[in-house]
Amino acid sequence: MKAAVIHEQGAPEVLQYQDMPDPVAGPDDVVIDVEAISLEGGDLLNRSILPVETFPHIVGYGAAGRIAAVGAKVTQLKVGDRVAAFNFAGSHAEKFLAPAATAFVVPNGLDIGIAATMPVAFGTADEALFEAGGLKAGETVFIQGGAGGVGIAAIQLAKAAGATVIATAPSSVDPARLQALGCDHVITYDRTDYAAEVLRLTEGRGADLVVDLVGGDAAAVSKLISTVAYKGRLSVVGLASGSAPSVAFWDIVPKNMTVRGVLFGIEMGTPRGRSMIEELFARAATGELTMPIERSFPLAEAAAAHRFVEENRPLGRVLLIP
Ligand SMILES: NC(=O)c1ccc[n+]([C@@H]2O[C@H](COP(=O)([O-])OP(=O)(O)OC[C@H]3O[C@@H](n4cnc5c(N)ncnc54)[C@H](OP(=O)(O)O)[C@@H]3O)[C@@H](O)[C@H]2O)c1
Structure with missing residues (x-):
């Protein structure tokens, strides 16, 4: 698969668009054919300063698309389901590996790009406002x-x-x-x-x-x-x-x-975190909740997208499209 990869941390130009091995689902994981990647604030920090264990590293927390493969123990999701998912790395790619516990079925009628932005942004906001x-x-x-x-x-x-x-x-x-x-x-x-x-x-x-x-x-x-x-x-x-x-x-x-x-990533896959996100998706499907999408870039131009966000300070989210 193609991915936007870093070999060192730094300015947006450290992102290189290159071939990487396809991810393989572990027993509790799903692999998603990515249709939209949400460029998170945390992705900029992960690219530039937050600790990275090994290089090459595929940046990115959130993406949405259709499930291409499910692990042996996954029962609640199946190949072909339209989901938005979170993982601590790997979203800037054509295929995104995520735990099934943090993959959420996207309701009919909800735009896949908006769905990609939701688990991290709305889940974290909900946690910070109400639980914490x-x-x-x-x-x-x-x-x-x-x-x-x-x-x-x-x-x-x-x-x-x-x-x-x-x-x-x-x-x-x-x-x-x-x-x-x-x-x-x-x-x-x-x-x-x-x-x-x-x-x-x-x-x-x-x-x-x-x-x-x-x-x-x-x-x-x-x-x-x-x-x-x-x-x-x-x-x-x-x-x-x-x-x-x-x-x-x-x-x-x-x-x-x-x-x-608040570190919502480790709470998202709990029963409480999952029902929170499912309710947020239901509210987004009715139009009650939304996320402004400022602009989309091809994944191949991930470096330009990161630079655009850093320099233009847009409202809401920018998407990357594989
Ligand atoms: N703990 C968790 O579970 C969790 C989950 C998600 C995100 N996060 C973190 O939460 C932060 C926000 O995430 P995000 O995705 O919303 O980021 P974002 O989309 O990049 O937005 C950050 C906002 O903060 C503003 N900002 C930056 N420096 C500022 C300053 N000195 N004074 C006032 N405002 C300033 C930015 O304005 P400018 O455009 O002017 O810079 C921008 O509006 C990030 O650090 C992210 O890593 C944590």
Whole structure:
């Protein structure tokens, strides 16, 4: 098969389009003939900085298509099923190997490209808001990193749950597009002091829940914690800034606040994770949930696609098509 492969980490141009052996399904796996690959925020980090065990390495967490092979123990899926799936690597390829536990049947009528974006973005957002963050109707949530895939999913889910939603976006994004998805207040983070703005919008109280998709050093995290309400919660999810978050513990003590880490990939295949994703797919099939697709690139142009995302900071997702 053809795949976009890295032999070293670095800028988008480390991605090489080349032949690789076809993956073989283990007993609990499926192999998917890929129709659409979701270019995740985490894929950029995996290509550039997150630890990689061996090279050559096929980058990528999420893709969708038709099942080409199933492992001997797989009973709930069959060859030909249309699925969207997650694995910790391997999506940037014509064939994607994934555990059957993290492969989800795509409902009829749901676009395969949107389906490819859903397990990681919507699953992570749901986990950060509700399982980790305990968000309830009437509360205020602040989402740092609202214009990316997980942020867009979190905006829609939080609004549907009856929360007031505040989110950051870069000035390259039209705030009206996030408002149309349910964001009550968009803060242009590269032009405005976001922490002062969150406090202003909450009349000095801070947000009941903060979802952090951005990370940063202790000073950046201290600033973020200044936006959390007394006895509020912080869901720590990502490092889109390129810097893993570190917390000054004394910041959290006087607030009696709760900090929760989220790594949804290891929860997705549990019965709870699976029913969550199945429900999210059902809601997407009705049109209640969606993901803006900014652009598609051929898989052969994976390097150009990664560069496009890094330079243009689009709203939502870019797809790769084998
Ligand atoms: N823990 C988990 O289970 C899990 C699951 C999925 C994803 N993640 C992580 O969560 C993060 C978000 O994922 P994603 O797919 O939504 O990423 P994405 O699509 O790349 O979006 C990231 C967003 O963060 C913004 N951002 C970057 N640096 C910022 C800064 N310094 N201040 C404010 N905003 C900033 C980006 O804006 P610009 O365009 O201006 O940079 C963009 O809107 C990634 O780090 C990803 O690895 C974690």
